[in-house]
Amino acid sequence: MNPALTHGAFSWSELMTADPEKAVSFYNHLLGWSNRDMPMPQGVYHLQMIDKFPVAGIMNLPQPELPTAWVYYITVDDVDAAAKRAEELGAKVHVPPMDIPTVGRFAGILDPQGVFFHVIKYEEPAEGSEMPNVDFAQTFVTPGAFSWFQLQTSDPEAAAEFYTKLLGWEVVVSEMPSGPYREIKVNGAGMGGIMPLWSDEVPPHWSAYVTVDDADAVAAAAKSSGATVIVPPTDIEKVGRFATVQDPTGGILNVIKYVPMPEPA
Numbered sequence: 001m002n003p004a005l006t007h008g009a010f011s012w013s014e015l016m017t018a019d020p021e022k023a024v025s026f027y028n029h030l031l032g033w034s035n036r037d038m039p040m041p042q043g044v045y046h047l048q049m050i051d052k053f054p055v056a057g058i059m060n061l062p063q064p065e066l067p068t069a070w071v072y073y074i075t076v077d078d079v080d081a082a083a084k085r086a087e088e089l090g091a092k093v094h095v096p097p098m099d100i101p102t103v104g105r106f107a108g109i110l111d112p113q114g115v116f117f118h119v120i121k122y123e124e125p126a127e128g129s130e131m132p133n134v135d136f137a138q139t140f141v142t143p144g145a146f147s148w149f150q151l152q153t154s155d156p157e158a159a160a161e162f163y164t165k166l167l168g169w170e171v172v173v174s175e176m177p178s179g180p181y182r183e184i185k186v187n188g189a190g191m192g193g194i195m196p197l198w199s200d201e202v203p204p205h206w207s208a209y210v211t212v213d214d215a216d217a218v219a220a221a222a223k224s225s226g227a228t229v230i231v232p233p234t235d236i237e238k239v240g241r242f243a244t245v246q247d248p249t250g251g252i253l254n255v256i257k258y259v260p261m262p263e264p265a
Contacts, residue, residue: 001136001187004075004122008167008186010149011120012073013208014057016066017249020046023058026247030222031144031210031255041101050144068250072149072206073106073118074167082119082166083107089162112162113153113204136189140211140258147256148209149184149192152202156182156194163194177237209242209254218255219243 003011017023024035024046033048033055046058061068076082079097086109087093094116095108104122111117139147153159160171160182170185171194182194197204212218216233222245223229230252231244240258247253 001189006075006186007077008169009075010072010146010191011075011122012057012118013055013070013146014059014073015068015070015247015249015251016059016061017068017251018061018064019249020044020058020060023247023249023251024048026222026225026227026249027058029225030218030227030245031212033144050142055144055146070208070251070253071116071118072208073120076119076121076167079105079107079119079121083109086111086119086166089165091162091166111153111159113155113159115151115153115159115204115206117206136191137261140261143211143213145211146208147211147258150207150209150254151192151194151204152197152207153194153204154197156180156196160194207244207252207254209256212255212257215241215243215255215257219245222247222255 001009003009015023027033027048028035033050036047036049038045038047042062043060047054048056048058083093083097090112092110093107094110095106097105097107099105102123104120106118106120108116108118136147139145151159163169163184164171172183172185173180174183175181178198179196183190184192184194219229219233226248228246229243230246231242233241233243235241238259240256242254242256244252244254
């Protein structure tokens with residue numbers, strides 16, 4: 001699957017922060033990413049790489065009053081149509097459809113529970129610069145790769161209905177110790193899930209998981225580099241061991257070491 005060309009696929013992760021250089025240094029040290037600076041009209045865009053492949057971006061806050069946050073982009077076939085449909089389904093278009101030169105057209109949407117996400121339609125890439133196809137099973141064993149996207153929300157059932165109607169997701173419900181878990185599938189590939197909020201003190205939000213070799217070691221390294229470990233290393237039965245880290249600039253990200261996947265029969 002090529003996430004940049006697949007309607008409904010998560011295709012980009014981006015940290016907007018007041019101190020991009022500090023964030024770049026932190027994540028390069030913590031996750032083994034390398035940095036490539038790209039001059040843009042609004043300033044330098046810090047492309048984060050695993051080998052020669054881009055995995056994320058880090059940029060300055062577009063408005064100084066905004067909070068530092070990781071934000072996520074979902075590919076659609078038509079941004080304007082998706083924005084209109086989102087409004088019909090009860091969402092708010094927070095950033096109206098607009099073009100990013102040499103990248104594509106995007107919009108920012110607040111879903112009916114108030115959670116922000118982007119939709120994007122990429123420009124046809126120049127020859128040799130295409131985003132590679134992604135075997136999502138490999139993201140579970142590739143350190144530094146974004147491997148799972150999770151929505152915690154006040155109304156998981158309504159959220160699943162909204163995103164299914166907007167993006168065509170397949171949502172598969174399974175029972176977990178914390179309650180029903182709704183797995184998101186795009187073209188048969190699991191990409192994320194929808195679950196209830198763990199705490200009434202936490203607002204609904206999208207979050208992401210990055211694969212690591214050792215969640216305990218990464219959490220300890222993050223703390224020694226000035227981060228806050230919000231959730232200490234914790235086991236999820238039959239899934240893996242994860243921790244939640246707030247970087248020194250305020251961005252929150254999950255890191256996870258998955259349990260070994262069963263060998264194909």
